[in-house]
Amino acid sequence: MSFTLFIKPNKRDYCMNRTINDQELLIMTPSTLWRLLLQEGVFLDVTTGTSLRSLLTGQLGLAPDYVERHVDAVFLDGHPIDDIDRTSVPDGGRIAIAGALPGAAGIAMRRNSPVAALRGGITGTNDTDKPAEERGRIQMRIFGLVLHTVAHKLLQRGVIVEAARIASFLREDEKATVLSHGHTEDRDAVLTRLVTQGTEAIECRVMIADGNGTLNPADS
Numbered sequence: 148m149s150f151t152l153f154i155k156p157n158k159r160d161y162c163m164n165r166t167i168n169d170q171e172l173l174i175m176t177p178s179t180l181w182r183l184l185l186q187e188g189v190f191l192d193v194t195t196g197t198s199l200r201s202l203l204t205g206q207l208g209l210a211p212d213y214v215e216r217h218v219d220a221v222f223l224d225g226h227p228i229d230d231i232d233r234t235s236v237p238d239g240g241r242i243a244i245a246g247a248l249p250g251a252a253g254i255a256m257r258r259n260s261p262v263a264a265l266r267g268g269i270t271g272t273n274d275t276d277k278p279a280e281e282r283g284r285i286q287m288r289i290f291g292l293v294l295h296t297v298a299h300k301l302l303q304r305g306v307i308v309e310a311a312r313i314a315s316f317l318r319e320d321e322k323a324t325v326l327s328h329g330h331t332e333d334r335d336a337v338l339t340r341l342v343t344q345g346t347e348a349i350e351c352r353v354m355i356a357d358g359n360g361t362l363n364p365a366d367s
Contacts, residue, residue, distance in 0.1 A: 172313065172337075174353045176323040181316055181353045182298035185289040188241075189306035190348070195238045195283035199223070199231035202285075203244070208300055218293060219257045220245045229258050238283030245290040302353035310344035313351055317341070 174181070193206050199221060203209045209218070214231075221228045222243040228234050236242070248257060284307070289297065317323055317338055325332045341349070 170327060170340075170349055172349060172351045173326040174317070174320075174323050174351065175326070175356065176320055176353065177356045178320045178322060179298075179355060180320055181302060181355065182294055184306065184308060184312070184316065184353075185287065185298055185301060186294055187312070188286050188288045189301075189308055190284055191287050191301075191306060192282065192284050193236065194280050195236045195240070195285070196278040196280035197236055199228060199234050199236060199242070202236045202242075203231070207297075207304070209297060213296075217246055217296070218244050219247050221258060227258075231258070235278050236283075236285060237278070238281070239285070241286045241288075243288040243290065244293055246292040248291070299355055302355065305350055305352040307348050308351050309346045310341040310349045311346060313349055314338055314341035 191207075193202060197205070200211075200214065203214050203218065204211050220243075221231055222241075223234060223236075224241050287301070287306075289301075317325070317334070323334070325334060325337045327337075
């Protein structure tokens with residue numbers, strides 16, 4: 148059995164070890180297109196060495212009850228994780244979370260699934276020794292209904308993305324306003340700069356407004 152959407156390693160690792168460009172972008176937009184950044188994978192600077200649960204609730208701000216009831220699947224470096232309290236976040240870790248997954252394969256991948264034996268030998272193991280806590284960088288991917296619920300929160304928090312990917316999304320979002328260091332920037336000039344920067348790591352915050360122009364509050 149395979150569930151390639153999650154188990155296949157993500158090859159987008161341009162930003163994992165790159166120093167962040169001092170350019171910081173704030174994008175204000177009515178478009179929800181930007182949520183797909185989280186599905187493709189973004190990078191976050193976090194405290195590593197903490198538990199996966201602590202990452203989700205303490206650092207990323209998801210409500211503990213929401214994690215228990217709706218984050219059905221958690222993957223670390225392609226391995227499904229059952230115990231998010233006894234599994235630590237490593238520097239450079241690739242983490243994916245999702246809600247209920249479809250089909251028999253999806254059911255097997257859920258946390259503490261009654262048919263977890265169907266996974267074979269891919270289940271992640273618990274830590275025997277707790278690593279030291281320190282600043283590090285991880286990759287985060289989010290899928291399904293969880294993506295729609297928590298995207299606003301994480302995008303407002305700020306994510307690290309290669310410049311060319313930001314340019315690709317910005318090109319598709321004609322209603323977006325771009326600010327840098329508090330000043331509104333010319334859209335075409337920003338696009339040109341981002342394309343030139345290519346795989347440079349850029350810190351980007353996205354504020355998604357509703358149809359009335361009101362910024363959506365961070366979801367929990």
